Amino acid sequence: MVWKLLRKNISPVQIAGYALANLIGLAIIIGAVKFYTDISSTWHDEDSFFKKDYLIISKQVSTLQTAGVNADATEFFPDEIESLKQQPWVKKVGSFSSANFNVNMSMEIGGRGMSTYLFFEAIPDEFLDIAPQDWAFDPEHPMIPIILSKDYLTLYNFGFATTRGMPQLSEAVMSTLPINMTLTGNGFSETYPARIVGFSSRLNTVAVPQQFLDWANERYSSGEALNPSRLVVEVSSVGDPAINKYFDKYGYEVAGDKNDNSQAAYFLTVITTIVLAVGAIITILAFFILMLSIYLLLQKNRQKLHDLMLLGYTPFGVARSYYVLIGVINLSVLVLAIVMALWASSWWAPRLNDIGIESSSPLTAILVGVAIILVITLINILSIRRIVHRNFFD
């Protein structure tokens, strides 16, 4: 009966206008958050750990160096590394250290033995965000763990094995192959078993634990330690133009397409942020429409609210129907917005999948939507409560 009285001045057009506007705003926000979590989830993927914030840099190799002149020009000297560390966009710098001794690898594939000279590199563990099992070396029970570039496996499988009549190998098989490494230098020559513990499509080298390489260089290296020729740099924002400027100035090269990928990711983030802002603006405007509508409604029903309270109705008793109305509208908007956003994400998910980005859980996006609706509803209810209370006394 109270509802019959109070619903009278409710304007369905205003309510519909609000619901539609808020629906669009909220769907955009939830969608954008979903999109953002989708694309940022790839940054945490094992394979692409170098993609987001890590750059691998080296110096350009010139013809002179090939000819043997100025051979140490591709090394990074300590003062260069120090200068790099001083840049505001640099968070951390790690060096690739290389083996200063001879490595010979031998293995048996399909009954045929093969052996080849090899090299080792290592980077500090903190720059590895994959942590394969057994990523350590114990001289007492020697077993060298290796992370191999996927590219090498591809080269072998499709470039070498097919033309030489060798069996093709899967990653799993490769990991079980018994490998022997013969390390030679400083008057020693010793053979250790080794095992491939992981493949990386980003780390373009034959990587061993830093701890092992330090130990091996100590034992097999005759000369003094080499300066690193490659650095891994953790940067705060890969899209920062200052980075490219600095690299150009000193003639540093960024390995592979990582930088391009990073920039693509950076621009995706920027675009997502813009979309998010648009959604937020629409939602805020919709919120104001609703507030205005509520104010008008309560203004028109001022006398009725007052008279009901004159009969002994509590402010909550008279406002309850408005709370229910707001609650139902906002809840429907939320549900519809989530459905719309997820529907949109089901559209882009296969497309992102094509470029190797897997869909993420929609939980964050849904939580963001729920939080926004909760805040809106709370403010709505509080302002209705305030107005009704103000109408209690004449």
Added chain:
Amino acid sequence: MKINTIKLQQALPRVFVGAENDSHVHVSEVWLRDLTLTRPGHYLVEAESGTGKSSLCSFIYGNRRDYIGRIFFNDTDISTLSIKQWCEIRRTSLAILPQEMKLFPELTALENIMIKNRLTNHYKEDYIMSLLERLEIPDKAHQPARRLSVGQQQRVAIIRALCQPFDFIILDEPVSHLDSRNNLTVARLIAETAAANHAGIITTSVGNALSLDEIDDVKPTHIKL
């Protein structure tokens, strides 16, 4: 809250501040006096227009607070009551019939009564229908209030005011549009209900007063506002 006394202590509507020496305030037995109303007493407040009779009702009912001086329920200054307490009082201790009746025009006569009664669960619908019959408007029960004459609206509003337990009932010109026969019927109903509640009656008039005088055993106190 059981209200046994309503006490006015030097009360005066704010609009009269500065006019304390005007004749109507000067002769008033209410404004700027100490006045105690005790239940189950019956009080007939007689006033001329513009002397603040509806203001008095609104002050006591907690609807308006634009007065100076103090008003007490028992020993409680009513300006200290919270909204929650007022709502409670309006459901259990104080009944009111405002002069403008405040019926909702879009609701029927019966709905107007039930909107109060469902709050207090005081009467069964059958009993309310019998009250409408007693006041000779049973056929108006399902008519929208806006279609009723002022006299009919007054009777609906009176029944609505009775749909609750009360210690005092405040009636602001309850019978201004009723003939003397209806006036007496209404007066009897109110006096009976008040007696059943052991309650006080405060009624105002500018001429056509509620016929409490004509009921046996009822001796209302006349107060000049």
